[in-house]
Amino acid sequence: MLSEFAFVGVLIVFASLLPIAGLGFAWLVRPKKPNPIKKSTYECGLETIGGTWVQFRAQYYIFALMFVVFDVEAVFLLPWAVAYDQLPAYALIEAVIFIAILALALVYAWRKDALRWS
Template sequence: MFVLTGYDYFLVFIIVCSLVAAAAIILSSVLAPKRKGVERRLTYESGMEPIGGAWIQFNIRYYMFALVFVVFDVETVFLYPWAVAFHQLGLLAFVEALIFIAILVVALVYAWRKGALEWS
């Protein structure tokens, strides 16, 4: 029989996280104000009256800029553990990291040519 030993703390962590999330949802439904009115349905914009509708179209460049940011943020997340354990991983891991960086460079060149890095 397959038994996972050493994962007791992980199981406790998952249970505690689930209980905290459930408690937050239950407490917010119990403690939230129940009044319904005109003010409750208004959009809150820093205390100012809303101007225009909420369904406006944004320029696609905002989304492209955000995606490029996410790509390079993910690069940092994946390369940091690799850099910490560089001496123990060997040559194969170095080549794999170079391939990963090359793929990201190709993505950067593609985004640059499409104009995703130009804000104006």
């Protein structure tokens, strides 16, 4: 009894070999002349001041959070979609309720300006 993921396992092995082979070949072929100027951080030609950190913006986090919520919703809708033809008519109502509640979530986020980038 072979898992249907067996091929994926084999492909992972070969797919990992590709970048290793590419990088290995490049390592053999390319010049290696490091100097401190080359190895400094790129800042359009200027020197960096201070450590590398970014102003905390809740905005980025909210987008990721919206994504989690809608991703989970989509995951629950998938078994419904696969079984849809065999399900009775009220399955449509159930799913509409499900989607409506989550559309409500989207509307809430929209109205509360959570989706604004600026």
